[in-house]
Amino acid sequence: MKENYYSTEQLLMFYRKMVLIREFEERVKFLFLEGTMPGTIHQYQGQEACAVGVCSALKKGDIITTTHRPHGHCIAMGMDIKSMMAELFGKVTGCCRGKGGSMHMGDIEKGVVPGIAIVGGGIPIATGIGFGFKMKNMPNVAVCFMGDGATNEGTFHESLNMASVWNLPVIYVVENNLYGASTHVSLVMKVEKISERASAYRIPGITIDGNDVIKVYETAMEAVEKARSGGGPTLIELLTYRITGHSRRDPAAYQPPEEKKKALENEPIKKFTSFLLSRGVSKEIIESIREEVKIEIEEAVKYAMESEYPLPEDTLNDLFA
Amino acid sequence: MARLTIAEALREAIREEMRRDENVYCIGEDIGIPGGWGGAFTVTLGLEKEFPDRIINTPISEAGFFGVALGSSLIGLRPIIDVQYGDFLFCAMDQIANQIAKLRYMSGGKVKIPIVIRAPVGVTGRGAQHSQMMEPFFHCLPGIKIVVPATAYDAKGLLKTAVRDDNPVLIFEHKLLYGAKGVRSESGSIDASSEIPEEEYTIPFGKAVVRKQGKDITIIATLLMMYRAYEAAQILEEQGISVEVIDPRSLVPFDWETVKKSIAKTGRVVIVEESPRRGGIGAEIAATIAEEMLDFLIAPVRRIAAPDTPAPFSPVMEKFYVPSTERIVQTVKEIINISS
CATH class of the missing domain: 3.40.50.920 (Rossmann fold)
Structure with a gap:
């Protein structure tokens, strides 16, 4: 960790974004469980360093694809949490005007393709965005977020092969949280590291601690700069843990208590808070950021709840351009 | 006026559209290979000479390159996907049905998907997996337009309209109507050629x-x-x-x-x-x-x-x-x- 290179301001920006994701998700979970919020949710608690570390390495014009678990990526890309909260409530002010919901959240203006909620479905799309950047000689990169489970899909292999053959500016980010829904990775793949799979396509594959936001940022930065300067794709495996259920009311009983306990000790915000304190950032500053974030979220909830629903017949719009 | 087959008329339409708009490109299997066929039915034959960087030959990865086309369309490119046989659309079905057809709708109308998918169909001596008529599988799928040209005149005019459309368009082309020549000619073919006007024309969708x-x-x-x-x-x-x-x-x-x-x-x-x-x-x-x-x-x-x-x-x-x-x-x- 080259922590001395970072200004306190930048470090607090990482912290703020991670806490914003955590508090957003906790608030959403509450709203969902109390029955206020419709639909289903796949949440990001525990994986915040992945989204924040990677997205902080991007510039305006870069584009990401996300998954059925998109909230963290959307926030890390700077999407307006009011429009996100409104989308979760199915309101017309939502980022997809109520047509997307939790799983299809996105805003192309902010560089987020609407969430691709079919596992593996976004991998070729991100590859195509990178292909387009290259064809149009644009100085941008595409980042493809996926989970461990997606690397068993055919599209993963087809995409890495094409990105390699065509030397595309795409960074494949595998957030390995050990579980595809309830299935542990060890039951569905023999490789010790998912990054090994990159070698089949002669793409560099790296495995790092995905709960260390600075490490994630630095690794992403290197891959992004490489891709931007014509050096081609990289696969980054981020080792992390989902400290909530897969979806909705899932109590995650398949996660052994010991494993869970260890994961909670190693969770990214706790880890980064200790680091900030060791850097001499005061508890008060850290606490004030948390409070600010909570206020911001309450404003978003209020905005969402007070927003109008779409008209029922709005169902018929937005099919064709 | 020149008399062209459907394969030739489609090729002319693609060439004209690629000249008109540099965002238009072709992507598919066995296209742009010198000494090759120009796709399974010669439609893109020779286009790589004029557009070496825009006739993109892919690995045999249908789901993969359909997704690539989709991703590229999100940043303003206008891909024409070439499928060897319509039957292979099933290999890319998630990309077509869940992604290409739905992404605009689920974004609340915030993205455009200008993609053309060209797929040969027709029961033509190849058995069950290279002969299907694919229209019914897509006809029930909101978010995608479907075009079925029976003549060279229509093929050219409808393809040009498809390329300029900001939405996904599937064009089903019949193997017995292409008029493909040489080693890719088809026995039992029917002459679907037309006199093609010198001047440019397009044909609107939804006009029988x-x-x-x-x-x-x-x-x-x-x-x-x-x-x-x-x-x-x-x-x-x-x-x-x-x-x-x-x-x-x-x-x-x-x-x-x-x-x-x-x-x-x-x-x-x-x-x-x-x-x-x-x-x-x-x-x-x-x-x-x-x-x-x-x-x-x-x-x-x-x-x-x-x-x-x-x-x-x-x-x-x-x-x-x-x-x-x-x-x-x-x-x-x-x-x-x-x-x-």
């Missing part, structure tokens, strides 16, 4: 063509079946039955106006389709006619379709499978007999 005027009965048919229907109409004409043949040219959108006008005149309608009867295009057309035109009908709506089986290989069975001119003639006579 009345291929033959008639007053006793309306036949709706596309692609190869349009030719069979036309041939049947000629035979029936000699026997005193006046048949109107409608070629819808696009299935989504569909020109109900022309169809309804015709049925209002004839009171009888037959839909001919090369795909299995169950859940086919004919079922949808017949249902709508029953809902909205019943008062005009003087005979039941009839469908002439393939049986509900995969396409067989043996020429004897294949001939049985695909609706023939004779079957159309016979069915029309039956309808006329019960309703006169």
